[in-house]
Amino acid sequence: MKQAITFSTGYSTVKTLNLNIPNICIHCHKEVGFILKSTTDYNYQTDTSVAVTFLCPSCEKYSVYEYNGINASQQIARLVDYSYTKQISTHLPKNxxxxxxxxxxxxxxxxxxxxxxxxxxxxxxxxxxxxxxxxxxxxxxxxxxxxxxxxxxxxxxxxxxxxxxxxxxxxxxxxxxxxxxxxxxxxxxxxxxxxxxxxxxxxxxxxxxxxxxxxxxxxxxxx
Missing domain, CATH: 1.20.120 (Four Helix Bundle (Hemerythrin (Met), subunit A))
Known part of the structure; x- marks a missing residue:
């Protein structure tokens, strides 16, 4: 799903990127519509990536997504493919x-x-x-x-x-x-x-x- 998200550049200006937003929560694994909570600043002279923080309306946990490949002339932003795994604790009888x-x-x-x-x-x-x-x-x-x-x-x-x-x-x-x-x-x-x-x-x-x-x-x- 595409969504236009605005980033502060730190120079009293903003940059808007049309980002591909995931729709599956990494915590509860449900299909949701994320709530935008915050973004990193974007310096077009030094930065090639930005990050966005979303809140899942189902489990109320936060997720951070990074986008890279951004440049000043072309608004290209690729979602970085992070891999998240759960830590599973098993408690079975001894022996x-x-x-x-x-x-x-x-x-x-x-x-x-x-x-x-x-x-x-x-x-x-x-x-x-x-x-x-x-x-x-x-x-x-x-x-x-x-x-x-x-x-x-x-x-x-x-x-x-x-x-x-x-x-x-x-x-x-x-x-x-x-x-x-x-x-x-x-x-x-x-x-x-x-x-x-x-x-x-x-x-x-x-x-x-x-x-x-x-x-x-x-x-x-x-x-």
């Missing part, structure tokens, strides 16, 4: 990566998708993370059935391999149900949402990590 390194990797990617407001795909990603966690846990408990566990549906694994671990089984079942809702056209469980899916998944991971620690303690005692 869970020893049960399923793939779960940790996929969970981190799921959090990244959610942080960038990709709400139509992050739930599917959490559902995939849950499958890797539960299947890797089942393989750890039943290594002789590894190939069957890899191929069977997640629901079968939960029903057939987690009977001895009812709390994990219940959490895994709830996670799978809500995860399936994230992949289907019509939701079955309209009273639950993504936050519930994540809560059940993290609780399952906590129990699984604790079970790993208990096995490690048993091995230590037996030695």
């Amino acid at each position: 869970i990566e020893k049960v399923s390194a793939d779960f940790v990797k996929i969970y981190n990617q799921s959090q990244t998708a959610e942080a960038y407001n990709l709400m139509d795909i992050c739930g599917v990603a959490y559902r995939k993370a849950a499958e890797f966690l539960i299947k890797d846990y089942a393989i750890r408990k039943f290594p002789e059935d590894e190939e069957t566990i890899k191929k069977d549906a997640l629901g079968q694994i939960i029903s057939n391999k987690l009977n001895a671990f009812p709390k994990i089984q219940n959490l895994a079942k709830a996670t799978a149900w809500l995860g399936n809702d994230e992949t289907h056209y019509v939701r079955k469980h309209t009273d639950k949402d993504l936050a519930d899916l994540k809560a059940f998944l993290l609780a399952a991971a906590t129990f699984i990590a604790a079970d790993y620690d208990a096995d490690e303690a048993l091995n230590f005692i037996n030695k």
Whole structure:
């Protein structure tokens, strides 16, 4: 979107540039109409770039955009292509990566998708993370059935391999149900949402990590 923006030159004059203004906020990633808040001064003798500060009306955060390639005779202004990335902090139970390194990797990617407001795909990603966690846990408990566990549906694994671990089984079942809702056209469980899916998944991971620690303690005692 083009917008005419005026810059002070510092000599009681102004320079107007017709700039290409982005319409996607770098913070909330929504399509918005930015509110112009401030501009840098422009000295046509020394400056070849300017900067503009905008306010997002949706998340109320500021963004600064730089334009370069400006000269006195031609009003050329190119938007500088900055790359912005979010810092994602993941807090998973200790040692869970020893049960399923793939779960940790996929969970981190799921959090990244959610942080960038990709709400139509992050739930599917959490559902995939849950499958890797539960299947890797089942393989750890039943290594002789590894190939069957890899191929069977997640629901079968939960029903057939987690009977001895009812709390994990219940959490895994709830996670799978809500995860399936994230992949289907019509939701079955309209009273639950993504936050519930994540809560059940993290609780399952906590129990699984604790079970790993208990096995490690048993091995230590037996030695």
